[in-house]
Amino acid sequence: MSILLDQTNRVLVMGATGNYGKFFMKDAGSYGTTIVAGVSPGRGGTDVDGVPVFESARAAVAATRADTAMVFVPPVLVRAAAIEAIEAGCKLAVITADEMPVRDMIEIRAAAQANGARTTGPNSPGLISPGKAKMGFMPSFCFMRGPMGVISRSGSLSYEGSKRLTLAGIGQTTVVGIGGDPVKGTTAGEALALFHNDPETKAIVYLGEIGGVEEIAVAEYARSQGAKPVAALIVGKTAPPGKKMGHAAALVGSKADGYTAKTQMLAKSGVYVCSGLPDLVKQARAALAAS
Amino acid sequence: MMILEYEAKAMLRAVGVAVPDGSLIKPGARAPRVREYPVAVKAQVRSGGRGKQGGVIRANNAAQLKAAAKKLFATEFNGEKPEMLLADPWLAIERELYLSVTVDSAAGGYVVLYSPKGGVNIEDGPPPARYAIGPAWKFRANELRSILEPVESDYRIRERVISLAQRLVDTAAARDCHTIEINPLAKLADANLTELMALDGKVVYDEWAHNRNADIEAQRQGELKRAHKLLRASMDMGHMYVKLDGNIGLISGGAGMTMGAMDMIRDCGGKPGCFLDVSPGPASARGYKPAFALLDGDPDVKVILVSVFGGGTQMNRVARALKETLAVRKSKKPVVFRLDGTFVEEVPAIFGTFGAHNHATLETAAKEAVKLARHAK
Numbered sequence: 001m002s003i004l005l006d007q008t009n010r011v012l013v014m015g016a017t018g019n020y021g022k023f024f025m026k027d028a029g030s031y032g033t034t035i036v037a038g039v040s041p042g043r044g045g046t047d048v049d050g051v052p053v054f055e056s057a058r059a060a061v062a063a064t065r066a067d068t069a070m071v072f073v074p075p076v077l078v079r080a081a082a083i084e085a086i087e088a089g090c091k092l093a094v095i096t097a098d099e100m101p102v103r104d105m106i107e108i109r110a111a112a113q114a115n116g117a118r119t120t121g122p123n124s125p126g127l128i129s130p131g132k133a134k135m136g137f138m139p140s141f142c143f144m145r146g147p148m149g150v151i152s153r154s155g156s157l158s159y160e161g162s163k164r165l166t167l168a169g170i171g172q173t174t175v176v177g178i179g180g181d182p183v184k185g186t187t188a189g190e191a192l193a194l195f196h197n198d199p200e201t202k203a204i205v206y207l208g209e210i211g212g213v214e215e216i217a218v219a220e221y222a223r224s225q226g227a228k229p230v231a232a233l234i235v236g237k238t239a240p241p242g243k244k245m246g247h248a249a250a251l252v253g254s255k256a257d258g259y260t261a262k263t264q265m266l267a268k269s270g271v272y273v274c275s276g277l278p279d280l281v282k283q284a285r286a287a288l289a290a291s
Numbered sequence: 292m293m294i295l296e297y298e299a300k301a302m303l304r305a306v307g308v309a310v311p312d313g314s315l316i317k318p319g320a321r322a323p324r325v326r327e328y329p330v331a332v333k334a335q336v337r338s339g340g341r342g343k344q345g346g347v348i349r350a351n352n353a354a355q356l357k358a359a360a361k362k363l364f365a366t367e368f369n370g371e372k373p374e375m376l377l378a379d380p381w382l383a384i385e386r387e388l389y390l391s392v393t394v395d396s397a398a399g400g401y402v403v404l405y406s407p408k409g410g411v412n413i414e415d416g417p418p419p420a421r422y423a424i425g426p427a428w429k430f431r432a433n434e435l436r437s438i439l440e441p442v443e444s445d446y447r448i449r450e451r452v453i454s455l456a457q458r459l460v461d462t463a464a465a466r467d468c469h470t471i472e473i474n475p476l477a478k479l480a481d482a483n484l485t486e487l488m489a490l491d492g493k494v495v496y497d498e499w500a501h502n503r504n505a506d507i508e509a510q511r512q513g514e515l516k517r518a519h520k521l522l523r524a525s526m527d528m529g530h531m532y533v534k535l536d537g538n539i540g541l542i543s544g545g546a547g548m549t550m551g552a553m554d555m556i557r558d559c560g561g562k563p564g565c566f567l568d569v570s571p572g573p574a575s576a577r578g579y580k581p582a583f584a585l586l587d588g589d590p591d592v593k594v595i596l597v598s599v600f601g602g603g604t605q606m607n608r609v610a611r612a613l614k615e616t617l618a619v620r621k622s623k624k625p626v627v628f629r630l631d632g633t634f635v636e637e638v639p640a641i642f643g644t645f646g647a648h649n650h651a652t653l654e655t656a657a658k659e660a661v662k663l664a665r666h667a668k
Binding site: 099125137138139142182217236237247 | 545553554600
């Protein structure tokens with residue numbers, strides 16, 4: 001199994017006729033993702049490489065039984081598009097956009113909760129269940145099927161980390177980009193709960209950063225009864241306090257936000273903490289061996 | 292993006308929060324004037340810890356005010372010179388409280404934080420009481436009341452804090468703020484003044500709401516204006532830059548990977564000279580030229596390490612952009628490359644045409660950069 005995504009998800013693309021939308025439909029479609037519809041107001045009735053385009057998410061869902069949305073519209077339009085897809089019946093909406101106002105994500109998260117749906121992102125590369133399906137723009141060659149669940153706050157770090165795992169023969173059930181923003185569709189704690197309930201996932205790799213509160217949830221999970229083993233890499237030990245390191249959530253505002261406090265808390269909770277990227281495979285192996 | 296205290300207080304005043312009736316002092320003002328003495332003269336800077344660095348001076352008369360202004364305008368606070376001073380009336384305080392609203396992942400939205408003991412050492416005390424709200428419309432006074440009851444025994448203060456908190460949550464949502472913090476929120480000694488007063492204010496705007504908030508756009512323009520010319524060109528491309536104290540200039544993509552590369556440089560015995568994430572910018576020479584110009588123009592940078600791992604970004608395009616950039620570059624600072632990701636297999640052939648070498652791993656690239664930095668003068 002995997003979490004959130006496999007070949008059975010029926011995907012509609014919000015913003016299907018833009019550059020990202022078109023590239024995604026080709027790339028993810030050839031990877032195995034089941035893409036059934038596009039939505040582009042004003043372009044209803046046309047198609048993108050044979051995939052029908054609709055005026056609204058509701059029309060797309062009615063015609064194609066789509067249950068999952070890939071949101072590829074400009075940041076200021078994401079709130080409208082994501083909520084439209086959720087209210088049309090999509091149970092998962094994947095958001096990759098960066099530069100999105102945080103209030104919009106707060107509203108999207110509330111809309112998802114009210115409709116029994118889930119979102120991932122924003123400011124994320126998406127997610128991939130290797131060998132099955134992908135959403136977003138993760139470079140496919142970095143991943144292979146296997147027993148490791150991967151959660152990442154950062155896109156390129158998830159490629160780097162996953163490629164190292166793949167080269168070492170450690171495949172992944174699903175790699176989830178939870179994103180670098182302060183309010184997330186799926187938090188680290190929620191992603192851990194999903195991996196916990198996935199029988200195929202034997203252990204979990206968490207790729208985190210300084211700043212924010214995600215790592216507290218990772219430590220809490222690791223301490224809980226019957227938790228699957230977790231290995232974690234936290235980047236930003238060289239980040240100065242008080243400066244935003246690209247991601248809005250990556251800011252050391254207090255001692256608890258810093259590298260030392262986070263890694264100590266994780267180690268005390270039984271997490272296999274990596275000393276740096278070169279140590280990732282070793283700690284991931286240790287986590288797998290303990291499963 | 293953080294705004295200055297006097298700007299934050301103007302926002303608070305506009306939504307009905309009591310703030311001191313202070314006076315602004317501009318640089319170069321010959322005889323600054325205030326309404327009454329004594330005053331607290333406060334440097335308007337964005338970095339924290341101002342009080343502990345002598346950024347607040349008491350002045351009892353015009354001569355002291357003039358001297359304080361001169362001194363504060365000449366001082367740098369974490370590398371930042373005050374653009375403005377704020378002279379607030381010196382008020383007698385009975386109690387200092389802490390109140391803030393911020394966004395929080397675990398809450399899925401806004402949280403209210405309150406401590407009955409505010410002031411400069413807030414971090415050393417017990418963690419503040421926390422009310423997780425989510426979207427602003429889920430704020431309930433009774434929920435916050437039950438959280439505050441165990442920590443704030445004075446019901447008059449408690450009720451004032453609750454109505455202030457609601458106002459701050461509404462304001463954070465309406466005006467796209469990540470954080471609105473009042474520390475201290477003061478109960479004044481003057482018994483006639485029952486209103487709690489915001490003696491300091493910190494507002495962090497959500498910069499990505501600039502399309503719908505002219506104040507935020509103005510702050511963004513101000514940030515660009517304050518940046519020196521080379522940095523401005525890079526910021527115009529959407530690059531994100533933080534200067535660090537080392538000598539290895541890092542050009543990277545993605546916040547997490549950039550920090551990962553910074554950490555790797557240190558683990559190899561070197562010191563990163565900056566965080567420079569160019570991934571929001573175009574993967575073309577138009578994007579890379581200002582990044583190189585910025586680091587070539589920084590005398591602290593001795594070596595440049597380009598480390599990019601791209602998914603949506605195609606490495607053959609990046610390699611061609613680097614070739615084009617380096618062809619017109621004047622600086623002789625050595626450059627170390629490590630590209631990986633989509634179409635990386637085409638990189639060696641492109642690099643071969645201008646004698647560059649692409650490292651297979653970040654480890655070997657960082658090691659070479661550290662070695663070169665050690666030998667550089």
